Amino acid sequence: MSISTELEFDAHLAEEGQSSGGPVQGRTQWQLTWRRLRSDRVSMIALAVIVIMVLLAIFAPAIAALTHHPVNMAYPVNGENEDGNPVPPGTNGFLLGTDSTGRDLLVRVLYGARISLFVGIVTTLIATVLGVAVGLMAGYFGGIIDTVLARFTDAVLAFPYIVLALALAAVFGPSLTIIVVMITFFSWAGIARIVRGQTLSIKEKEYIEAARSLGAGPFRIMFFDILPNLLAPVLVIGTLYIPNAVVFEATLSYLGLGVQAPTPSWGNMLSDAQNFYQVAWWYLVIPAVALLITTLAFNLLGDGIRDAMDPRTERLIAARRMRRRLTRRNARQGNKEALSGLTAGGAAAAETRKKG
Amino acid sequence: MATANDADDNVLVRVENVVKYFPVKAGGFIKHTVGQVHAVDDVSLVIERGKTLGLVGETGSGKSTLARCVAGLIPVTSGKVYLNGTEITKLSRSAMRPLRREVQMIFQDPYSSLNPRRRVGAIIGDPFAIHKTATGAERKRMVQELMERVGLNPEHFNRFPAEFSGGQRQRIGVARALALRPKLIICDEPVSALDVSIQAQVLNLLSDLQTEYGLSYLFIAHDLEVVRHVSDKVAVMYLGRIGEAAPADSLYSQPRHPYTVALLSAAPAADPDAAAARQRIILTGDVPSPIDPPAGCRFHPRCPKAQEICGQVEPPLVTHDDLEISKAGPPAGWQSADTVRPGEPGIAGGETHVTACHFPVVPGETLASARTAAIAAEREPA
Numbered sequence: 065m066s067i068s069t070e071l072e073f074d075a076h077l078a079e080e081g082q083s084s085g086g087p088v089q090g091r092t093q094w095q096l097t098w099r100r101l102r103s104d105r106v107s108m109i110a111l112a113v114i115v116i117m118v119l120l121a122i123f124a125p126a127i128a129a130l131t132h133h134p135v136n137m138a139y140p141v142n143g144e145n146e147d148g149n150p151v152p153p154g155t156n157g158f159l160l161g162t163d164s165t166g167r168d169l170l171v172r173v174l175y176g177a178r179i180s181l182f183v184g185i186v187t188t189l190i191a192t193v194l195g196v197a198v199g200l201m202a203g204y205f206g207g208i209i210d211t212v213l214a215r216f217t218d219a220v221l222a223f224p225y226i227v228l229a230l231a232l233a234a235v236f237g238p239s240l241t242i243i244v245v246m247i248t249f250f251s252w253a254g255i256a257r258i259v260r261g262q263t264l265s266i267k268e269k270e271y272i273e274a275a276r277s278l279g280a281g282p283f284r285i286m287f288f289d290i291l292p293n294l295l296a297p298v299l300v301i302g303t304l305y306i307p308n309a310v311v312f313e314a315t316l317s318y319l320g321l322g323v324q325a326p327t328p329s330w331g332n333m334l335s336d337a338q339n340f341y342q343v344a345w346w347y348l349v350i351p352a353v354a355l356l357i358t359t360l361a362f363n364l365l366g367d368g369i370r371d372a373m374d375p376r377t378e379r380l381i382a383a384r385r386m387r388r389r390l391t392r393r394n395a396r397q398g399n400k401e402a403l404s405g406l407t408a409g410g411a412a413a414a415e416t417r418k419k420g
Numbered sequence: 421m422a423t424a425n426d427a428d429d430n431v432l433v434r435v436e437n438v439v440k441y442f443p444v445k446a447g448g449f450i451k452h453t454v455g456q457v458h459a460v461d462d463v464s465l466v467i468e469r470g471k472t473l474g475l476v477g478e479t480g481s482g483k484s485t486l487a488r489c490v491a492g493l494i495p496v497t498s499g500k501v502y503l504n505g506t507e508i509t510k511l512s513r514s515a516m517r518p519l520r521r522e523v524q525m526i527f528q529d530p531y532s533s534l535n536p537r538r539r540v541g542a543i544i545g546d547p548f549a550i551h552k553t554a555t556g557a558e559r560k561r562m563v564q565e566l567m568e569r570v571g572l573n574p575e576h577f578n579r580f581p582a583e584f585s586g587g588q589r590q591r592i593g594v595a596r597a598l599a600l601r602p603k604l605i606i607c608d609e610p611v612s613a614l615d616v617s618i619q620a621q622v623l624n625l626l627s628d629l630q631t632e633y634g635l636s637y638l639f640i641a642h643d644l645e646v647v648r649h650v651s652d653k654v655a656v657m658y659l660g661r662i663g664e665a666a667p668a669d670s671l672y673s674q675p676r677h678p679y680t681v682a683l684l685s686a687a688p689a690a691d692p693d694a695a696a697a698r699q700r701i702i703l704t705g706d707v708p709s710p711i712d713p714p715a716g717c718r719f720h721p722r723c724p725k726a727q728e729i730c731g732q733v734e735p736p737l738v739t740h741d742d743l744e745i746s747k748a749g750p751p752a753g754w755q756s757a758d759t760v761r762p763g764e765p766g767i768a769g770g771e772t773h774v775t776a777c778h779f780p781v782v783p784g785e786t787l788a789s790a791r792t793a794a795i796a797a798e799r800e801p802a
Binding site: 269284 | 488491493513516517520521523524525527528529532533534535536537538546547550551593596600
């Protein structure tokens with residue numbers, strides 16, 4: 065029932081557009097995706113969390129100025145108690161307490177967010193460009209190029225990254241550049257593999273043959289005909305790779321191979337805090353929660369985008385809207401019976417989605 | 421064969437002995453070829469200027485492969501394709517580029533032949549972009565002219581293919597093929613995915629465009645009535661070979677190859693009385709595998725008229741002006757290709773009616789009875 069309603073609604077819109085006669089802007093895949101995404105509450109909350117995180121990271125210096133606590137400034141008097149341990153949240157103007165040397169934990173977590181988000185987004189961007197390029201070439205050209213590129217990709221995926229990270233850090237000394245290079249190196253291969261698979265299926269489509277019959281060269285076909293069809297899966301996988309990179313950076317910093325003190329990073333804060341968790345729980349919990357929220361938000365948003373890209377979820381969203389509409393109506397009419405029936409139907413639909 | 425003077429006479433495309441085999445690979449790590457799919461096997465034909473050559477055949481008969489060889493989309497295994505007297509089979513990609521403008525394709529599936537992520541204006545404008553013939557506002561103007569010419573609303577250039585119906589999408593495909601003013605358009609089953617009423621519209625559009633621009637068509641279909649409607653000449657393919665070719669009227673009124681007769685008898689008739697009256701020839705068995713095609717005549721395992729020689733000697737494509745001898749059966753001492761009743765060797769797509777059959781069907785002969793006789797003859801010894 066809900067399905068037909070949605071379709072009729074869309075058909076009606078299309079008719080309207082046709083009859084008006086003026087230049088008609090097609091409703092793009094992105095508009096449809098955004099429409100579906102907007103009706104997904106979890107994704108929108110995740111998006112809001114990410115936006116807030118990014119804003120907090122960008123304006124970290126301004127917030128530090130507001131607290132009058134520079135990021136690397138230690139406050140041995142106000143920031144530590146008699147035993148020399150961190151003070152709890154809300155003490156002496158330290159909103160989230162202090163760390164082992166009496167520095168403002170709030171400011172340090174926000175500066176840590178700068179590192180984490182920078183590493184997460186930059187490495188994912190570079191890895192995506194690399195992965196798309198390699199995957200496109202391997203998938204489109206095939207043959208020996210494919211064999212070489214695909215086997216190299218597999219080799220990268222099979223590599224024990226912690227071991228390489230240890231080795232690189234030992235040779236070059238830990239630095240942000242090394243982190244970015246290392247995370248990028250271990251991220252592009254997964255993207256390349258997915259892009260290659262997609263390219264293999266897209267290049268058999270008739271419109272690729274049509275382009276070839278028009279005389280288009282391989283690079284024109286790759287960029288104008290195949291790439292637009294890859295953007296959707298690449299966007300999804302990119303969103304899902306950001307939290308991976310964030311966690312990877314935290315891992316490296318935790319192991320002491322990443323960002324070095326006194327520069328704050330969630331990873332090295334966690335590493336420092338583990339000696340104090342008995343006397344200062346906030347020291348451990350706050351960076352951990354920041355890490356958790358960020359990765360969770362990116363993961364949920366990635367899942368949401370993936371569902372929103374999938375036209376099959378249209379009916380689920382339609383059902384969700386219908387349910388809300390009915391809930392409102394039932395609230396007025398006091399008819400609880402119909403609601404429970406529909407909710408059960410929605411649950412069944414969600415179940416099938418999980419299976420599918 | 422005369423090829424250099426094609427440019428002067430009325431032949432636009434000449435296909436000479438084109439062979440296309442696809443290797444069949446097996447093995448996990450080390451791939452090796454275990455066989456060849458004989459998709460197109462020694463096909464020769466001509467396409468005349470301003471005319472339509474219809475190519476019919478079952479699925480897997482090699483029609484589309486032949487079309488792609490003519491379009492230069494896939495390399496041929498051997499043989500030659502001449503366009504305007506120039507051999508295009510050996511040209512490099514860059515040398516081929518200017519010739520791509522001369523040959524365009526319309527594809528079968530209007531849903532997969534248009535990139536779903538690109539706007540119609542960009543799709544139709546692609547030929548101009550690739551060949552750098554027009555840019556910016558001029559390109560847009562030309563795209564809109566084309567859209568108008570094929571019966572689309574020029575204001576819809578900003579839409580995506582998904583917003584058009586099947587017939588409209590096929591018109592987009594036609595507009596794209598027309599953009600560079602080609603001499604030959606290869607229509608690979610252009611209407612088989614459409615409703616009958618829409619089919620007629622698209623066919624009429626193609627016919628109008630042919631008159632207007634002097635186009636030649638290589639029209640591939642498996643619907644015999646559609647081919648009859650649009651074609652000047654018709655060639656029938658079976659398992660990678662041409663079985664029979666003739667001007668459309670001649671082929672439909674006097675089919676000579678048993679396969680053609682069977683194919684025509686399978687076409688649905690709109691008039692129920694005619695449908696009840698006609699003799700349906702039901703071929704037994706399946707089309708043999710193109711990996712290991714039968715020796716001799718490709719059709720002989722299923723042919724109601726097959727004799728011993730059909731499985732041994734490959735019948736050449738010849739004219740049969742006097743069909744009396746074959747009606748009487750093979751002459752005594754019929755053993756080899758030398759004694760096959762000779763006709764003039766002919767080429768598909770020309771004015772002559774050519775058939776590759778040892779025992780062509782003569783007017784008035786009914787194949788259904790031939791089949792019955794053959795079955796009876798088979799049972800008798802047992």
